[in-house]
Amino acid sequence: MILELLSKRHDEWLRMAMSFGADRDSAKDLVQDMYLRMYKYVENPERIMYNEDEVNTYFVFVVLRNLFITSQKGVKFESI
Numbered sequence: 001m002i003l004e005l006l007s008k009r010h011d012e013w014l015r016m017a018m019s020f021g022a023d024r025d026s027a028k029d030l031v032q033d034m035y036l037r038m039y040k041y042v043e044n045p046e047r048i049m050y051n052e053d054e055v056n057t058y059f060v061f062v063v064l065r066n067l068f069i070t071s072q073k074g075v076k077f078e079s080i
Contacts, residue, residue, distance in 0.1 A: 002042050005055050006035065016061060020068040030067050037063055 006013075013034060017027035038060075041048050048059050 002045055002048060002055075003035065003039065005049075005053070006038055006060070009055065013060065013064065017064050017068060020065060022068055022071075026071065030064055030071065033067050034060065034063050037067070 013031045014027050017030040048056050
């Protein structure tokens with residue numbers, strides 16, 4: 001359910017990643033990594049949800065930003 005709610009805003013996440021300076025292909029990779037990262041938090045939904053129907057946009061922003069910064073450093077890390 002949570003991942004479905006996240007995916008409904010996929011284009012917004014892409015725009016957010018590109019706002020950091022990522023090109024479209026890199027933004028797609030960052031968003032994919034963000035979905036994998038969020039999958040880890042599904043068992044603890046209060047971290048990624050404001051309520052039952054609303055995703056915590058700030059939390060997604062922080063995750064995407066951190067993934068972008070890490071990608072700029074050239075550090076590769078395992079998603080799962």
